[in-house]
Amino acid sequence: MSAVARMVLLDARTVAPYKIQGLVVFAVCVAVLSGNNPAVVVPALVLLLTSVVSAYPFVIADKARLETLYAVLPLPRRAVLAGHYGWALTCFAATVTVGTALSLVIARVRSVPFGGHTLLTSLTLSWEIFVISIAVQFPLFIRFGYSRISVLCTFLPLALIMMAVTRLHLTIVTFAALLKWLPLLWVAGAVVLAASVTVAIATDRRHVP
Amino acid sequence: MSTDKAFALRGVGAAVSGAFALRDVSFELPTGYVMGLIGANGAGKTTILRCLLGMRRFDAGEIELLGRPVPGPVALRQDVGVVLDHTSLVGDWRLSGVERTLRPFYDRWDGARYRRLLDEFGLDLRARVKDLSRGMAVKLMIAVALSHRARLLVFDEPTSGLDPVARDELLGIIGDYLVDEGHSVLFSTHITADLDRIGDYVTLVHGGRIVRTGTRDELLEAYRIVRAGPDELTGLIGVELIGVRQNSIGAQALVRTEEADLIGGHVLIEAPTLEEIAVHIGARAPRRNREMA
Numbered sequence: 001m002s003a004v005a006r007m008v009l010l011d012a013r014t015v016a017p018y019k020i021q022g023l024v025v026f027a028v029c030v031a032v033l034s035g036n037n038p039a040v041v042v043p044a045l046v047l048l049l050t051s052v053v054s055a056y057p058f059v060i061a062d063k064a065r066l067e068t069l070y071a072v073l074p075l076p077r078r079a080v081l082a083g084h085y086g087w088a089l090t091c092f093a094a095t096v097t098v099g100t101a102l103s104l105v106i107a108r109v110r111s112v113p114f115g116g117h118t119l120l121t122s123l124t125l126s127w128e129i130f131v132i133s134i135a136v137q138f139p140l141f142i143r144f145g146y147s148r149i150s151v152l153c154t155f156l157p158l159a160l161i162m163m164a165v166t167r168l169h170l171t172i173v174t175f176a177a178l179l180k181w182l183p184l185l186w187v188a189g190a191v192v193l194a195a196s197v198t199v200a201i202a203t204d205r206r207h208v209p
Numbered sequence: 210m211s212t213d214k215a216f217a218l219r220g221v222g223a224a225v226s227g228a229f230a231l232r233d234v235s236f237e238l239p240t241g242y243v244m245g246l247i248g249a250n251g252a253g254k255t256t257i258l259r260c261l262l263g264m265r266r267f268d269a270g271e272i273e274l275l276g277r278p279v280p281g282p283v284a285l286r287q288d289v290g291v292v293l294d295h296t297s298l299v300g301d302w303r304l305s306g307v308e309r310t311l312r313p314f315y316d317r318w319d320g321a322r323y324r325r326l327l328d329e330f331g332l333d334l335r336a337r338v339k340d341l342s343r344g345m346a347v348k349l350m351i352a353v354a355l356s357h358r359a360r361l362l363v364f365d366e367p368t369s370g371l372d373p374v375a376r377d378e379l380l381g382i383i384g385d386y387l388v389d390e391g392h393s394v395l396f397s398t399h400i401t402a403d404l405d406r407i408g409d410y411v412t413l414v415h416g417g418r419i420v421r422t423g424t425r426d427e428l429l430e431a432y433r434i435v436r437a438g439p440d441e442l443t444g445l446i447g448v449e450l451i452g453v454r455q456n457s458i459g460a461q462a463l464v465r466t467e468e469a470d471l472i473g474g475h476v477l478i479e480a481p482t483l484e485e486i487a488v489h490i491g492a493r494a495p496r497r498n499r500e501m502a
Contacts, residue, residue, distance in 0.1 A: 006313045013310045017301035060299055068297035071264045073314045074286040 003075055007083020008090060011057040014066065022053060030102060038106040038114050039122045042099035046126040047158075050095045051133040054088035058146040067145075081142060081200050085134070085193070092130045096123060117179060124182045131189040133158075135196035143203040215240045215275065215361050215393035216261060222269035225256055229417055234260075234270070236412045236422035241390045243383065245404040245425075246397040247483070248414035249491035254397035257414065258365055261395075262291060275361060287316055290354020294366045296346045300339030304332060304349065308356075315357035323356035330382075344375030351382055362386065364396035368403050380406050401483040411483065415490050425483070432486050433469040436461045437476040447471055452489030463489035 001009075015022070029048050033041045061067060070080045100119065107114035140149050217237035224230045231253055238244045246254050259265040261272055263280045272279040275288050298307060304327060312318045327334060330348040332341070341349060347367055354362055362383070368376045384407055386392055398404070404411055404425060412422040421428055435442065435450075442450060442460045448471055450462040463486060469478050481489075 001313060009313060010310060013302075013306065014299055016306075017299065064299045065295055065297045066299070068264075068293060068295070072262070072286065072289075072291045072297070073311075074283045075314060076283050 003079035004082045004086050007075060007079050008086040011083060011087035012090075014057045014060050015053065018056070025049065025052075034102075034106055038103040038110070038112055039118050041103045041106065042096055042122050043126045043129055045095050045099040045102075046092065046130050047133070050088070050091045050130055051137070054091045054134060055137055055141065055146070057084065057087060058141040062146045077204065078201060081204060082197065084138060084142070085197055085200075088130075088134050088138070092127075096126060099126075120182060121179065124185050127186060127189050131192050135192050139196055139200040139203055142200045213240055214238065214273065215242070216395070217273045218257070218261065218270065219272075220270035221257075221260060221267050221272060223256060223260055223265065223267040225253075225417070229253070231256055231260070231267070231417045234414075234417075234419055236419055238393055238395060238410055240393050241387070242409040243387065243394040243396070243407050244410040244412060245401075245408040246395060246412050246414060247399060247401055247404065247487050248397075249399065249487070252414045252491065253417040254414055255365055256417075258363055258395070258397060262289065262363060287357065288360045290351075290357070290359030290362045292347060292350040292354060292362065292364045292367055294369060296338055296341075296350060298338045298349075300337065302338050303334065304336055304338070305334040307338065307349070307353065311353060311357075317358045319356050319358065323352055326352040326355055344371045344379070347371070347375075347379060348382070351379075355386065360391055360393070362392070362394045362396075364394070364398075366398060367396055368398060368400050376400075376403065383407055399487070401487050404483055413487065413490060420490055428486065429480065429483065431466055432463050432481050433466050434461065434479045434481040434485055434489075435464055435469065435472060435476050436479070441476060452492035454489075454492070 026045075026049060029045055033044050036044075057066075061070075070077075100123070103114060103119070103122070106112070215238045219235050221234040222230065222232050229251075234253075234257060236244075246257065248254050256265070260267045261274060261279065263274075263285075274281065274285060277285050279285075302310065308320060308323050312320060324334065327349075330345075330352060332345060332349060332352070338346070338349070351362075368379060371379065380403060383394055383396075387394065387407075394407075396403075408425050410423065411425050411428045413420040413428065421431060423431075432451075436459060438459055439455060439457060440460075442453065442455075442462055448464055448468045450464060453460060453462040455461075463481060464472070472478065
């Protein structure tokens with residue numbers, strides 16, 4: 001197992017004791033979203049759930065002083081940072097998988113059309129929401145710790161996303177008009193995420209590499 | 210680089226804040242021994258440990274740990290067990306979960322040994338980290354360190370906050386660990402009584418500098434306690450009085466042994482305890498009595 005994979009596993013174990021609370025939040029989200037258009041289920045779950053769960057290891061790390069543990073374990077510092085992003089991607093993949101299945105079920109039950117294009121658009125929008133949220137939050141968490149800037153980090157990505165939605169009048173339908181640009185949006189998201197990792201490593205001056 | 214030393218620091222300097230820095234820190238420990246790093250709160254003990262462990266940068270000098278330079282390969286951490294003054298584990302982890310979490314990181318992790326140690330220490334695998342007392346938490350961290358077969362144990366204030374029974378148990382555990390000649394221990398403490406039992410070497414740190422390092426007996430031989438009437442310690446020529454404590458009844462200070470011979474008159478000269486050495490050196494910076502005169 002690679003060092004990054006071990007760090008992803010450590011993040012998973014860090015939040016594991018709180019899985020019941022996570023499932024309750026997930027159930028509430030599903031209950032609220034099930035009455036909506038199935039196309040918004042995945043983006044909404046990513047916005048409401050993935051961002052929070054991805055960042056949760058930072059919350060616990062601050063509380064339990066896990067930065068000391070990371071420094072003591074035979075683990076390169078870069079693997080620690082990359083592992084946090086890996087954990088976030090894992091959360092995203094899990095949310096998208098469950099959310100897609102849920103969307104299909106809702107569409108079937110409510111007899112709402114939910115084709116491949118709609119799904120692809122929904123997933124692309126989810127990816128962009130995820131990228132904005134993580135790319136902004138993680139370098140700040142890594143540089144300053146969660147507790148010092150938690151409010152800023154929680155609301156800044158949300159504000160950016162809401163601003164983009166409002167200013168661009170973005171809906172799934174209007175987003176679908178960008179269909180030919182969807183691959184580019186995925187690549188752009190990946191580039192932004194990679195840039196975020198680079199910034200996180202560069203600003204991580206608190207620690208010996 | 211040599212493997213007969215558990216570690217060596219040579220001329221290490223590190224800026225900590227505007228008012229405090231490590232300066233020219235040099236000391237070493239041969240493999241197979243216990244060293245106590247003693248000094249008052251804020252003397253620089255934890256900073257030295259963090260530099261040694263590669264957990265913070267240092268600006269000058271060099272550090273060698275188990276024959277490798279620091280900072281070095283992360284694989285070096287396989288051989289070092291660290292027990293800090295806090296657990297740095299998730300409070301809601303059960304002790305069985307601690308093993309599942311840490312095992313993937315260590316090549317030589319011995320799960321059977323971990324469970325056996327917890328049993329010996331009276332720790333329940335189902336207990337949560339947050340429910341452990343301070344003494345039990347220290348034992349847990351020791352069990353973790355011993356389960357990945359560390360060759361060097363580094364403790365930061367391990368006995369601080371422990372009751373006498375727990376302290377005695379802990380010192381016994383360290384003694385057992387040292388049965389293997391390849392094992393070494395460095396621990397910082399301000400409870401010098403611990404060193405009377407297991408300390409082979411002592412390093413005394415004050416104000417970010419090493420005041421004295423050597424075997425415990427060498428340190429005890431290096432100083433003398435002088436006691437006299439209220440004004441009888443003034444006017445001594447060529448004698449450095451360290452941490453003078455004076456009241457209406459009398460005065461007491463620490464002096465170097467070679468300078469004690471220069472003191473005459475009605476001055477009582479005695480061998481100090483480690484605690485007296487630490488207290489006097491920690492009380493204030495050394496000063497020349499001729500400068501006072």
